[in-house]
Every structure is written in C-alpha cells, then in structure tokens.
Amino acid sequence: MSNLLRKPKCRTLSPGVTLFQDINSSNAPVEYVGLKQLKMEKGSVYQEELEKEEVCIVALTGKITVTDYDQIFENIGRRENIFDRTPTDSVYISNDRRFKITAISNAKVILCYAPSKKQLPTKLIKASENSIESRGKYANKRYVQNILTDTDSTANSLLVVEVYTEGGNWSSYPPHKHDRDNLPEESFLEEIYYHEMNPKQGFVFQRVYTDDRSIDETMTVENEEAVLVPKGYHPVAVPDGYTSYYLNVMAGPIKIWKFYNEPAHEWILNRK
Ligand SMILES: O=C[C@H](O)[C@@H](O)[C@H](O)CC(=O)O
Secondary structure, three states, X not given: OOOOEEOOOOEEEEOOEEEEEEEOOOOOOOOOOEEEEEEEOOOOEEEEEOOOEXXXXXXXXXXXXXXXXXXXXXXXXXXXXXXXXXXXXXXXXXXXXXXEEEEOOOEEEEEEEEEOOOOOOOEEEOHHHOEEEEEOOOOOOEEEEEEEOOOOOOOOOOEEEEEEEEOXXXXXXXXXXXXXXXXXXXXXXXXXXXXXXXXXXXXXXXEEEOOOOOOEEEEEEEOOOXXXXXXXXXXXXXXXXXXXXXXXXXXXXXXXXOOEEOHHHHHHXXXX
C-alpha cells in the first residue's frame, strides 16, 4: 500500500469518541499540515490543548458545541449527510488555547491543523460565510466550498476547502502542484485529502507524482480514506455513478495558494 494512502484506523479515545484518522508530522511525511477525523456519539466530549498549532474544527455531519473556554458556539453543524451538499459550520481556534467539543447529536468532526505562533481570535466560520465556486468544464467540473481561503485573515497558516466531484469528472485537474516556495510563480503548500464517497462503496483514483517521478503513486481511494500530498501533482478521477467528496487541508511557510499547472496538460484549460 502506498505510504501516501491512509486507511481509517479505529481508536477509542474516550466513551463515545472514536478516532479514525490521525495524520501529523510524527507519522506522515508532512511538516505543516495535520488532520484528525473523529466520530462522536451524542453527549460525548473531546478536549484538546494546542501548543504552537491552530485548528479548524469542521462539523462534518451532525451537531456539536465548541468552546475555547472564553466563547461557546452551541449547536453548530448544518448537515446530517456530507452529500446534502450544503456548507457547514466550522470553528477556528489559535495556538496556545484549549478547546472542548460536545456532541449534541451523533457527529463526525474533522480537525485541521497547521503551525501558528501568533495567537489570533477564535472565530465561528458560519456555513453562510463559505465562498462557493463551480470550477471546470467538459469532464473536469467540480463544486467547491471554501472554508478558509488564503485571503482570509482568520488563520495564520490554514487553508481548508471542500470539493464535490460528480461521476465521470476529474478534479484537481488539469494536474497542478504547489510544492515550491517560488513566488510569484508558485507557493509551497503541503496538502491532505480526506475522501468520502456516495454511495459509500465507491472509490476514486488519485495520482500523486512529481516532475522527476521520484514520487509517482496512483492510488485507489475509498470512503473515509486520506491521501497525503507532501509535494507533486495530485489529480483525482471519479468513476461513473459515484459522487466524490474531499476536504483539503493545506499549509506551508506562507499562506498563499499559487499553484503551477503541469505544462503537458495545461492545454486542457484553453479549450473553448
Ligand atoms: O490545491 C488544491 C487542491 O488540489 C484542491 O482543492 C483543488 O484545487 C480542487 C479543484 O480545483 O479541483
């Protein structure tokens, strides 16, 4: 199995709180990004103390209450099913703070991490504040819900985005990368993909590869699996009949998303 593919591993953290994905610099070839996926039973509690990291808590499904012990955001979350295809609520919490999540209903939560040294205000990112984009044409149409963009001053490092791609389409396509700290041509952002499929028995193909092919992994990715993109191009192909969802966490030395399209395939963008 590819070192870039992370299958869910079930670990009970506390009564009613199960960890399925836990990706960080101690167990993955990444320095800037981290991700946890939690499943929480109604009434269960998850607590964490942050050091020099910031977190975006995404109420993936169900309802949760989040507090940083100064503010409390009650009953957040806007969808029972990720494929309701509506934005959801998130909470940004900065470095050197602690937080507690209480599940108001059975809930699925994604925690997105990135480095942070300058403590910024905690913020509820309402679903209505997500900017929505329809990207692509022909067979690379996808639908994007931006939670934290590179122009958003809420976070120091984090970019968080949700992408829906219908069957028969490609996303993150034409292939692009952002693995060089070389502005204005390209920025360096590591990336984690957290994937879900509808129906859930589906899969997508994702290739992660570099110009020199020192990395060239083509993976079959199934429901609730994650893919690491330490560097390289990272297109996704979705089989007919299925809808792909993925959440991206991105971060790097500078919070700018300037990607570089692979020259061999950039002509794709010029079709009328
Ligand atoms: O670099 C960003 C990620 O590859 C995705 O968020 C991608 O941009 C989504 C898309 O445009 O298809």
